[in-house]
Amino acid sequence: MTQVKLDKFCLVAAVAALLALIFPLAGVDGDTGKQVAFVGDIPGLAIAMALCVIAGAAFTWIGVRTIFHAGILLAVVIFGGWQAVDALYEYGVAGYAGLGFWLFIISLWAFVWRAIDVIANYHSLETVKQQSANILVPVAFGVWLLFVWEVVVSGFGVPQVLLPPPSMIGERFVSSMDTMAADFYQTFVKAALSGYVMGCGSAFLVAIAVDRVPFLKRGLLPLGNMVSALPIIGVAPIMVMWFGFDWQSKAAVIVIMTFFPMLVNTVTGLNAAGKLEKDLMATYASGYWSTLFRLRLPAAMPFVFNALKINSTLALIGAIVAEFFGTPIVGMGFRISTEVGRMNIDMVWAEIALAALAGTAFYGAVAYVERKATSWHPSFRVRRH
Amino acid sequence: MTLKQVVDNVAEMPASKKAVVDVKDLSLTFQTTDGPVYALSEVNLTIEEGDFVSFIGPSGCGKTTLLRVIADLEKATGGEISINGVSPEDARQARAYGYVFQAPALLPWRSIESNVTLPLEIMDLSKEERIKRAHDALKLVELNGFEKKFPWQLSGGMQQRASIARALSFDADLLLMDEPFGALDEIVRDHLNEQLLKLWARTNKTVAFVTHSIPEAVYLSSKIVVMSPRPGRIIDVIETKFPKDRTLDIRETPEFLEIAHRVREGLRAGHSNDE
Structure with missing residues (x-):
């Protein structure tokens, strides 16, 4: 006889949900002296809690063994989460959440943990299934974090100036789409992208020159190092004086920030080709440019892409920070600095969310191109089989 | 080989063979912080068209260096060398060399x-x-x-x-091979050696081949150059008379063993000098 192994997470979930039904859902309103809400008055929530008890008890016994089981758990969590948010906003629990409510959240938490764990360990030889599992894990995790943020901030009644709930940020994001689009265009498309292209492009060309001319290597590299050590908040106001308030000064700051990582990486990469390969090209009487394009630049690509990835995040940071030192009345950095002053913290958070989305997408795009361009590199080879 | 091919091969053969590589009193000294290293010293050698020449000797005897000087990857510090009657650099510019290195050196992209x-x-x-x-x-x-x-x-x-x-x-006029099969196991090596011989017989190329292995050198070559270190120099040149379409079986013949013995003696003599 094999011993029955109980699923601890589901056990916790079942017990917590059971206690949630017993303990008070909400605290006492100071003015009326009455409890704000009861589980019995909210049928949806009661059903959700009961479902958690049943599912928890069942899976404690049979274990969460398949992806289908995990799917059932996630479905229960989605329904429970919906009911919890409903209770907060429709039944006035927001700001008064009691022990019963938090126990219910703990129960959901245990389910999510267990379900994501199972999905994360899922292995399939079918690429489509494997990829959907790979995507589902971070998405489920992210959605859950947003949910916890929402519930904790509303449940405890955290002041909006300290931390607004994500739903409020989302609402603001959608309702201010026009402003955000203008800010995005100004800061990302005009300043960050052009600065990125100019900084990376010029550094790439200079790196080839540095590699060709030995005295530049001795003279220019230490100088480049010094420029990269300059503090951005010192350089930004000077660039604004030189190049004006518009995007040009921000692009200049980004050029300064991105130049050095690109230069150093490209110079290193140009020396990455092996001695044997260089000798090989020599026996073919291959000229400087032919060897550069056929051997040295391809060999340098992994290094170049490293710099491109580092710079993709630096560029957006540089553009936003530089806008604090003078800008036309548009731009993500400008919006953040003025809306903070007006206590419109939800707008600040909406801009932060926009910056995070843009930065991630930019990085992801560069990483995608890298994988396509250097698929021969050992770090990508394994996935091709 | 069909009769026609044999006849063609004979017809193509020139009356007197042309020298592809001509080396006279060649020497190469590397200047290092520990003092000069005499990689090659007064080397004299002629490689004729259609020859398969093996260079054999212990590490540091300059066999790879000699190959690199022929290919213009190193410059000699003394003596004369001509490839097809011109300098190694001109020969390199004229794409006279097919160089095979110890590692495949294929570009991964x-x-x-x-x-x-x-x-x-x-x-x-x-x-x-x-x-x-x-x-x-x-x-x-x-x-x-x-x-x-x-x-x-x-x-x-x-x-x-x-x-x-x-x-x-x-x-290329000249195939230079620097221990191309050194990293491979015995069976694969035998197989590639057989293929290389067939290739040589079929294309009539001139080959210079560096190796550590005595049987490999004797099996493949029409001419074996035995070298010795400190300073790197040639101590013996042995001509073999095996036909071009030889098989691995010749390794059992007394003639093969005799040549292998002579190579071994030469290597041993080279070694005793610095002990």
């Missing part, structure tokens, strides 16, 4: 086919011509069907064969 077409690309051949030649060269080393594979998808022996195909693709 190129498929096997485009690795083989690399020298042809540098030499500005037309695309159809490049593809055709790559196809022919890969067929010679029995790698047809692997054109679209990438180097890491092939075994070590196959990679080295691809690098030989690359050296053959542009029809």
Whole structure:
């Protein structure tokens, strides 16, 4: 006889949900002296809690063994989460959440943990299934974090100036789409992208020159190092004086920030080709440019892409920070600095969310191109089989 | 080999053989912080057209260095060397060399086919011509069907064969091979040696071949150059009389063993000098 192994997470979930039904859902309103809400008055929530008890008890016994089981758990969590948010906003629990409510959240938490764990360990030889599992894990995790943020901030009644709930940020994001689009265009498309292209492009060309001319290597590299050590908040106001308030000064700051990582990486990469390969090209009487394009630049690509990835995040940071030192009345950095002053913290958070989305997408795009361009590199080879 | 091919081969053979490599009193000294290193000292050698010359000797005897001087990858510090009557540099510019290194040195971002077409690309051949030649060269080393594979998808022996195909693709006058099979196991090595001999018999190329292995040197060569270190020099040159279409069986003949013995004696004599 094999011993029955109980699923601890589901056990916790079942017990917590059971206690949630017993303990008070909400605290006492100071003015009326009455409890704000009861589980019995909210049928949806009661059903959700009961479902958690049943599912928890069942899976404690049979274990969460398949992806289908995990799917059932996630479905229960989605329904429970919906009911919890409903209770907060429709039944006035927001700001008064009691022990019963938090126990219910703990129960959901245990389910999510267990379900994501199972999905994360899922292995399939079918690429489509494997990829959907790979995507589902971070998405489920992210959605859950947003949910916890929402519930904790509303449940405890955290002041909006300290931390607004994500739903409020989302609402603001959608309702201010026009402003955000203008800010995005100004800061990302005009300043960050052009600065990125100019900084990376010029550094790439200079790196080839540095590699060709030995005295530049001795003279220019230490100088480049010094420029990269300059503090951005010192350089930004000077660039604004030189190049004006518009995007040009921000692009200049980004050029300064991105130049050095690109230069150093490209110079290193140009020396990455092996001695044997260089000798090989020599026996073919291959000229400087032919060897550069056929051997040295391809060999340098992994290094170049490293710099491109580092710079993709630096560029957006540089553009936003530089806008604090003078800008036309548009731009993500400008919006953040003025809306903070007006206590419109939800707008600040909406801009932060926009910056995070843009930065991630930019990085992801560069990483995608890298994988396509250097698929021969050992770090990508394994996935091709 | 059919009768016709034999007749063709005989017909192609010139009355007096042309010297492809001519080396006179060649020496090369590396200046290091520990003082001068005499890599090559007063080397005299002639390699004739169609020869298969093996260089054998212990590490540090300068056999690789000699090959590199021939290929203009190192400059001699004394003496004279001419390739097809011109300097090594001119010969290199004229693309006289097909060099095969110890490692395959295939470019990982190129498929096997485009690795083989690399020298042809540098030499500005037309695309159809490049593809055709790559196809022919890969067929010679029995790698047809692997054109679209990438180097890491092939075994070590196959990679080295691809690098030989690359050296053959542009029809160089002189095939220089620096321990090409050194990293491979005995069986693969025997097999590649057989293929190399067939190739040599078929193309009538001039080959200079560096090796550590006595049986390999005796089996492959028409001429064996025994070298000795400190300073790197030639101590014996042995001509073998085996036919071009020899098989691995000749390794059992008394003639083979006799030559192997002579090579071994030469190597031993070279060693005793510095002990």
